[in-house]
Structure formats: structure tokens, C-alpha cells
Amino acid sequence: MLRALEEIRRMRGGAQAHLMRCSDGHYYVVKFQNNPQHRRVLANEMLGTKLAARLGLPTVPVAVVEVGEELIRLTPDLAIELGRARIPCAAGLHFGSRYPGDPRRLTLHDFLPDELLLQVENMHDFAGMLVFDKWTCNTNGRQALFIRETPRAAYRTVMIDQGFCFNAGEWNFPDAPLRGLYARNRVYLGVTGMESFAPWLERMEKRIGERMLDEVSSEIPPEWYEDDHDALYRLLELLERRRDRVPDLLLDAKKSYRNPFPNWT
Ligand SMILES: Nc1ncnc2c1ncn2[C@@H]1O[C@H](COP(=O)(O)OP(=O)(O)OP(=O)(O)O)[C@@H](O)[C@H]1O
Numbered sequence: 109m110l111r112a113l114e115e116i117r118r119m120r121g122g123a124q125a126h127l128m129r130c131s132d133g134h135y136y137v138v139k140f141q142n143n144p145q146h147r148r149v150l151a152n153e154m155l156g157t158k159l160a161a162r163l164g165l166p167t168v169p170v171a172v173v174e175v176g177e178e179l180i181r182l183t184p185d186l187a188i189e190l191g192r193a194r195i196p197c198a199a200g201l202h203f204g205s206r207y208p209g210d211p212r213r214l215t216l217h218d219f220l221p222d223e224l225l226l227q228v229e230n231m232h233d234f235a236g237m238l239v240f241d242k243w244t245c246n247t248n249g250r251q252a253l254f255i256r257e258t259p260r261a262a263y264r265t266v267m268i269d270q271g272f273c274f275n276a277g278e279w280n281f282p283d284a285p286l287r288g289l290y291a292r293n294r295v296y297l298g299v300t301g302m303e304s305f306a307p308w309l310e311r312m313e314k315r316i317g318e319r320m321l322d323e324v325s326s327e328i329p330p331e332w333y334e335d336d337h338d339a340l341y342r343l344l345e346l347l348e349r350r351r352d353r354v355p356d357l358l359l360d361a362k363k364s365y366r367n368p369f370p371n372w373t
């Protein structure tokens with residue numbers, strides 16, 4: 109089991125995650141079970157990220173990270189802030205999203221200006237990620253990181269924050285045309301029709317099935333969904349069944365007033 113050894117800093121965002129150095133020598137952005145969003149956000153991150161990876165989308169390795177009581181006691185910053193109240197982060201098993209490198213050297217960007225977005229070498233993956241976000245009904249806008257290994261290298265994007273897939277703690281699918289889209293239409297300039305989504309739609313048909321969903325979900329610590337195995341089972345069943353709705357959901361996005369795919373005519 110991966111253990112957290114040291115807290116580095118607090119991260120931005122509603123889940124109040126912390127960057128932590130872990131026993132495998134890597135750094136992870138850790139979301140705690142008692143985060144202010146929802147306990148199930150951890151389950152969504154684990155399930156969502158692993159499913160996205162199975163579709164061939166760029167993600168980061170994710171893991172269950174154990175945070176011990178002593179580390180929390182010795183680190184006053186490991187607390188959840190709710191208004192004026194401060195509640196210590198719970199000890200136990202939490203969700204870790206691996207920082208893709210050494211945080212002292214590698215600079216990551218949460219956003220890029222439009223001109224630079226066009227230089228992202230795997231920009232087409234935003235179309236693939238939309239297949240995933242429509243399928244899982246991600247009720248947050250798509251979030252991505254941009255990485256450049258050296259100042260001369262091209263930017264590469266990796267997709268993070270699958271916490272609001274399956275409608276966060278609700279585990280239902282309130283589909284809507286603009287849900288799951290990235291904030292900038294520019295990332296969809298390469299989309300010229302339904303065939304632009306074909307590689308990921310095909311993988312969803314071929315690679316996702318009951319056995320595979322069971323396998324992936326068995327890696328989620330049951331306490332992340334309060335041992336409600338029936339709820340998890342229902343979620344997986346709905347997910348499997350709604351795969352063939354994705355093309356229609358993409359069409360609804362295309363027809364929306366936002367016109368996210370200007371080159372799809
Ligand atoms: N694997 C990672 N590597 C590097 N940075 C990361 C990673 N995961 C998350 N981050 C950083 O931590 C911040 C918070 O992460 P994330 O968006 O997943 O959490 P959140 O609290 O759910 O945010 P939100 O307010 O968007 O719901 C992000 O803005 C991002 O910069």
C-alpha cells in the first residue's frame with residue numbers, strides 16, 4: 109500500500125486536495141475522504157480515471173494513498189477549512205493523482221492562452237475526452253493540465269479531475285448539451301463530424317463491458333461509497349447501458365447555441 113510521507117502544499121479547488129510525497133518516491137495530489145465536496149468524489153476519480161485510460165485517453169496514474177494519524181497530527185496544514193472551522197483531514201485511505209514529475213522542477217499549467225492551445229501536440233484528445241465526459245455525465249467543465257518538459261518542447265495535455273463524473277455524489281446522469289465541454293472551443297477545431305469521435309466511440313464499444321467494469325470498480329475502497337455495493341452495482345449497470353447514447357449526446361452538444369465544433373458543418 110502506498111503511504112504518504114510528507115505534505116508539500118495545499119492545492120486550489122473545491123476538494124481542498126494536498127500535494128504529498130509518497131512512499132514510491134512520487135508526488136500525488138491527494139483528495140481526502142472528508143473533503144467538502146463528497147466522499148464519492150474519490151470513487152469517481154478512481155473509476156473515472158481508470159475508464160478514461162482504458163479508452164486510450166491521456167491521464168495520470170492514480171492510486172489509493174494511506175495517510176497515517178501521526179502525519180496528520182504533526183502537519184497542522186492537513187485540515188479541511190469550512191468557513192471559520194478547521195477539521196483535521198481524516199486518517200485512512202484517500203485518493204491520489206500522481207504529479208507527472210518532480211514538482212520542484214516541472215511547471216504545470218491549469219490553463220493556456222488560446223494561441224498556445226493550438227500548439228498542444230495531443231489537442232485531438234479533447235474530442236476523445238468529450239466522448240468520456242458525455243458517457244459519464246461529468247457535471248463539471250472538463251479540466252486538463254498542460255505540461256512541457258523543456259522550454260523548447262511542445263505542450264502536452266493530461267486530463268485530470270474526474271470527481272464530478274456520474275454527477276458527483278448523486279450517481280445519476282442529468283444529461284445536458286453543454287455538460288462536459290472544455291471552456292475553450294478552440295480545442296475542438298479538429299472536429300469535422302461524428303467520425304472525429306470514432307476512435308473513442310469504438311474503444312468504448314469494444315473495451316468496456318461488465319467484466320471490465322467489475323474489475324476496475326473492485327479497486328475502489330468500499331468506504332469511499334459507504335459500503336453501498338448496491339449503489340455501485342446500479343451505477344455500473346447504467347454506465348454499461350448508456351454507451352450507445354453517446355453519439356446522440358454529442359449531437360446535442362453540436363446543435364447547442366454555443367456551437368462548440370465550428371468545423372463540423
Ligand atoms: N495529478 C496532478 N498533477 C498535478 N497537479 C494536479 C493533479 N491533480 C490535480 N492537480 C492540481 O490540483 C488542483 C486541484 O485539483 P482538482 O481540480 O482535481 O480538484 P478540485 O478540488 O476538485 O477542483 P475543483 O474546484 O475544480 O472541483 C488543480 O487545479 C490542479 O492544478
Ligand SMILES: [Mg+2]
Pocket residue numbers: 121251269
Ligand atoms: Mg477541479
